[in-house]
Amino acid sequence: MENGKTYGKQTPEEIARAAQEAAIKSAMEQAQLMLGNIPGMNMQDMQAQIMAQMQAAVPNLVDIQTQQATMGTLGDVDADTVCNTGMKNMNDAADITQSLMNLDFNADDFFDDNDSWEIKRSKDGTLNxxxxxxxxxxxxxxxxxxxxxxxxxxxxxxxxxxxxxxxxxxxxxxxxxxxxxxxxxxxxxxxxxxxxxxxxxxxxxxxxxxxxxxxxxxxxxxxxxxxxxxxxxxxxxxxxxxxxxxxxxxxxxxxxxxxxxxxxxxxxxxxxxxxxxxxxxxxxxxxxxxxxxxxxxxxxxxxxxxxxxxxxxxxxxxxxxxxxxxxxx
Incomplete structure (x- = not known):
């Protein structure tokens, strides 16, 4: 929905990308909850490593995206193709999620020894x-x-x-x-x-x-x-x-x-x-x-x-x- 207009459904490529991004977002949320705010940890670098290891775990990820991109918009694809592509995207997302669970991080790669713990205050005055x-x-x-x-x-x-x-x-x-x-x-x-x-x-x-x-x-x-x-x-x-x-x-x-x-x-x-x-x-x-x-x-x-x-x-x-x-x- 944008400016009051409703646009068509996502393309297969967009569906695949959304599934991939959702899997990464879920993994990063879990990492934040488990690891907390560790000083010097660069979450962007961690996300880059997740992507690299995902690519190793799902070698045909780029091919999947490329193949879906050539399919064009949903308006040019018959219903069976859309259905099959959607199911394949879901399976690919499941493979991605499983690969994330098996990642092997070297935590030292994300630290900067010069950083320290931060004490944060909202100063919203809501508590006595x-x-x-x-x-x-x-x-x-x-x-x-x-x-x-x-x-x-x-x-x-x-x-x-x-x-x-x-x-x-x-x-x-x-x-x-x-x-x-x-x-x-x-x-x-x-x-x-x-x-x-x-x-x-x-x-x-x-x-x-x-x-x-x-x-x-x-x-x-x-x-x-x-x-x-x-x-x-x-x-x-x-x-x-x-x-x-x-x-x-x-x-x-x-x-x-x-x-x-x-x-x-x-x-x-x-x-x-x-x-x-x-x-x-x-x-x-x-x-x-x-x-x-x-x-x-x-x-x-x-x-x-x-x-x-x-x-x-x-x-x-x-x-x-x-x-x-x-x-x-």
Whole structure:
């Protein structure tokens, strides 16, 4: 529809191009949700690599496009040809989507070491000070995902977001959202890690605790000590902040997906706030617990380093809600 006039249907070439672009758009949305706003990552370069690898995975892609282009407009093609071409385009799109799932990226190709994490603010004034403080509890993931730290906003890719929280936590409605909030509070990824931390702190044996978790906690605490992220006196006593940050964002995501009300969302954040206040006395303590928890999550020092970079920015950047809002307010 343009200027009130309705034009004819798309040509087979246009249909194929639209299917290809839709597949790429879906892949890029998934990449953004999974990878977040990684400093220095050039999404245009990533898209170029997707195209290159798609071409390798579907070698006849150009031939498909060229052949369809010679067919001209739909007005010059009989109905059977249009139908067959449409079916072929759908199959080609399916092949493209499958090839995207099998791509092998070298993430280092997309980084610029000179870039740093950005703390974004909308300055729309929609939240009061208490709401801003509650949202600040989820700030590390807001920064990671390149989202504003001062507004609940609206998720641009709601369908992709719904699929992500369904695949991560099987959250599909209000009941399942609150079940995961409860699980993150009681257990999540912190409960077993905290048992290890308590045993280490008290010089006790870790017998009876999951061996993999013992190794993960030892790996990450050693990394934090060796890289001066903390010292022996400031090793976090709990990894619960990792789960609290996720609770705040899960509440936000569930609201954006339409599974819960705004009141539900703030109530979820209040629960996270009560637990955070009972365990920490400052944003710094909270942040270091997040750093530990994210590292222990996969037993990955890279995850720990990423979390530390984000927390360090939140503790020094003048735009950070952690500097603008008192921990105890």
């Amino acid at each position: 000070s208490e709401q801003l403080r509650l949202l600040a509890l989820g700030a590390p993931i807001l920064v990671y995902n390149d989202e504003y730290t001062d507004t609940i906003g609206h998720q641009e890719y709601v369908d992709s977001l719904k699929e992500q929280i369904r695949s991560w936590w099987e959250v599909t409605d209000r009941e399942s959202a609150f079940e995961i909030v409860d699980w993150l509070l009681r257990e999540g990824h912190h409960a077993e890690a905290d048992r290890v931390l308590a045993a280490m702190r008290n010089g006790q044996e870790t017998e009876g605790i999951d061996e993999d978790k013992v190794e993960d906690v030892s790996l990450i605490t050693d990394y934090m000590l060796e890289n001066s992220i903390c010292d022996m006196n400031s090793v976090p006593h709990t990894a619960i902040a990792w789960d609290l940050v996720r609770i705040v964002n899960l509440g936000r995501w569930a609201f954006q997906c339409g599974y819960i009300t705004e009141e539900d969302m703030w109530n979820i954040m209040c629960v996270a706030d009560e637990t955070a206040s009972a365990n920490f006395s400052s944003w710094e303590e909270y942040g270091m617990s997040f750093v530990l928890g994210r590292g222990v999550w996969h037993g990955d020092t890279d995850d720990c380093q990423t979390a530390y970079e984000i927390v360090a920015e939140l503790l020094k950047n003048e735009d950070s809600p952690w500097l603008q809002l008192s921990w105890s307010d």
